[in-house]
Every structure is written in C-alpha cells, then in structure tokens.
C-alpha cells in the first residue's frame with residue numbers, strides 16, 4: 100500500500116531523478132550480489148536473514164517494519180542513526196565495528212569505490228522497491244486495481260488434465276532445471292571445470308562472510324574445513340574433510356543451495372572451482388588443483404570407508420510379517436492413566 104498520496108510520491112521522485120540522473124548501475128548491481136545472500140531489494144523483495152533494503156537511503160535506520168532487528172541496531176536507531184552517504188559508507192566498510200553487536204555478520208566492503216557503487220545502487224530503489232525512473236509507470240495503475248486484469252481472471256479456462264484440473268504440465272526445460280542431482284559415481288555431473296585459485300576468489304566474495312576465510316565458520320554459521328581426527332572425540336567437528344563421504348554431495352549441495360539466500364546463482368564452472376577450493380581448504384589437494392567433470396570421481400574423501408550400506412535385514416524388526424501387524428484396536432483393555440506429568444513435577448504451576 101502507498102503510505103503517501105500518489106501525487107506527493109511522484110513529485111518527490113521526480114525531484115530526486117531531476118537532481119541525480121538515473122544511470123544504469125551495473126557495478127553496483129554486481130557488487131550487491133554479496134549482499135543478496137542476506138538481503139533482497141526490489142518490488143517483490145521478501146525478508147531474508149537480513150531486512151529488505153527498499154528505500155534505505157536518506158531514511159532513519161531500521162527500514163523494514165516488522166523485521167526483528169538486534170538490540171544493538173535498535174539502540175543505534177533510537178540514537179538517531181540516519182542513512183546518508185557518509186553513515187552508510189562507514190557502516191558498509193565495517194558493519195560489526197560501526198554497530199557493535201549487530202547481527203549483520205559481514206566483515207565489510209574493502210574498497211571505497213565499491214562502497215560508492217553499492218550506495219548508488221541502493222539509492223535507485225524507493226520504499227516500494229521501484230526504481231526511480233520506472234515508478235511513474237507502475238504507480239499509476241497497479242495490476243491488482245486494473246479492472247481488465249480482473250476480467251482476465253474470470254475468463255480463465257479450467258485445464259482439463261490431471262485429477263484436480265490444476266496448473267499445467269511442466270515443460271521439459273523446467274524438469275531439466277530441477278533435475279540436477281549428482282551421485283557419488285558421477286551420474287548427473289554437468290560438463291565443466293574450475294581450479295582452486297578461481298574458487299578462492301569466488302569463495303572470498305560469496306561464501307567467506309558466513310563460512311569464514313578458511314572455512315572455519317563466522318559466528319554460528321557452519322564450519323566447512325578442519326576437524327580431522329575429531330570424530331571419536333566427545334564433540335566431533337563434522338566437516339567436508341573430516342566427515343562427508345562423497346565429493347558429489349559437496350558439489351550438489353553448493354550448486355543447489357548456496358550461497359544461502361541466492362541459491363542457483365553460480366555457474367557450473369563456478370561450482371567446480373569452489374568445490375576445488377573447498378578440497379584445498381580441507382588439505383585434500385594443492386592450490387593448483389583443477390577439478391573437472393573428467394577427474395571428479397577420482398577424488399575420494401577420507402571418511403568414505405566409515406560409511407556402510409545399511410543392510411540390517413537380519414535384525415528382529417525385519418523378521419516381522421507386515422501383513423500380520425495389528426493396525427486397529429490392538430489393545431484389548433481400555434487405556435489407563437497411571438501418572439500425570441504434574442506429579443512428576445515437570446509442568447510449571449502456571
């Protein structure tokens with residue numbers, strides 16, 4: 100919903116766009132990739148681990164209503180923190196020292212130039228996530244208010260396929276896009292390659308903010324390297340190198356689910372390179388190593404042998420004939436309550 104009368108919003112936006120010409124901001128957009136792990140921006144933006152950043156510039160801090168900010172952020176906001184060019188630049192350079200105690204577990208952007216690109220990119224979006232140049236068009240007529248659109252919905256033809264007559268059949272391309280599992284024997288691997296050094300750059304930019312520079316994990320984010328010979332200890336550290344049985348799981352997981360919040364944004368070669376770098380961080384290969392679809396299955400992880408196929412067919416529960424199992428009214432006598440939790444003193448009095 101618009102908070103202000105449309106005319107006023109338009110007026111303000113026109114004023115802004117007259118003062119700062121809207122330029123395509125490809126650098127800022129690309130650099131914002133590292134923020135997308137935790138933040139969304141744009142008209143359809145949804146809360147991620149971090150707040151939606153629509154209209155964040157030149158506003159008081161804490162822009163997303165309902166987002167649960169850390170106490171540190173609340174304090175800074177009560178202290179009057181407003182996002183202008185200077186405060187935002189200082190924040191992005193070192194978030195965790197600018198607001199000590201923030202839950203934005205992110206080390207900061209190193210170059211001032213990059214910071215400025217990112218700020219310019221953030222400035223393009225108004226509070227609804229529309230970009231300044233585009234807003235006049237979209238705010239005039241919202242699709243959900245358009246009577247023509249409503250008519251279209253009424254005319255919608257019911258599909259005649261399937262049990263529930265819903266949706267449509269998936270296209271082959273759509274099935275292929277989902278069908279990306281990779282198995283230990285290499286089935287499903289896409290053709291491609293990448294070396295550990297390339298992987299290092301990708302990792303530093305897109306993974307290190309959460310998983311640490313060396314896979315040691317930032318804060319409570321998962322640890323990806325180390326932990327060798329800890330499996331028999333009281334607190335085993337289960338990492339790719341110490342615990343995971345197959346390299347295919349690393350490839351598949353990263354390709355499918357990472358970077359967190361921006362899944363499926365990596366190319367196949369990126370995933371090869373990052374997987375090679377994760378092997379390097381786990382001391383399995385040296386830094387020149389190149390992982391390819393050809394040599395992939397020649398890499399074995401150290402703990403593979405400790406995983407065994409579950410073949411416990413001789414266990415007693417496997418001897419039961421399922422056809423003889425009782426499924427209804429199995430207890431002849433009525434159920435009798437013998438104790439209440441209150442007696443055991445586990446339920447609080449109020």
Ligand code: HEC
Nearest residue numbers: 134137148149160161162163168169172201202203204205
């Ligand atoms: C690891 C996740 C993570 C990454 C990566 C990250 N942020 Fe954040 N960000 C957060 C969280 C969480 C908060 C909320 C902070 C709090 O409540 O302490 C936040 C808060 C902010 C805020 C304050 C918004 C407000 O409502 O006042 C801005 C601005 C911001 N981030 C910008 C960025 C930019 C730009 C980048 C990329 C350069 C980035 N963040 C990368 C998690 C992240």
Ligand code: HEC
Nearest residue numbers: 136137305306308309320321323338352353357358359373
């Ligand atoms: C915003 C934080 C964040 C970023 C950035 C991120 N990850 Fe993750 N990663 C996570 C979280 C959270 C999990 C655990 C997810 C779960 O258990 O559902 C995870 C899990 C993993 C795991 C599995 C770890 C395990 O032992 O189960 C791997 C491997 C991994 N990430 C690799 C990567 C790679 C490679 C990148 C960069 C391309 C990346 N991550 C970027 C947050 C992040």
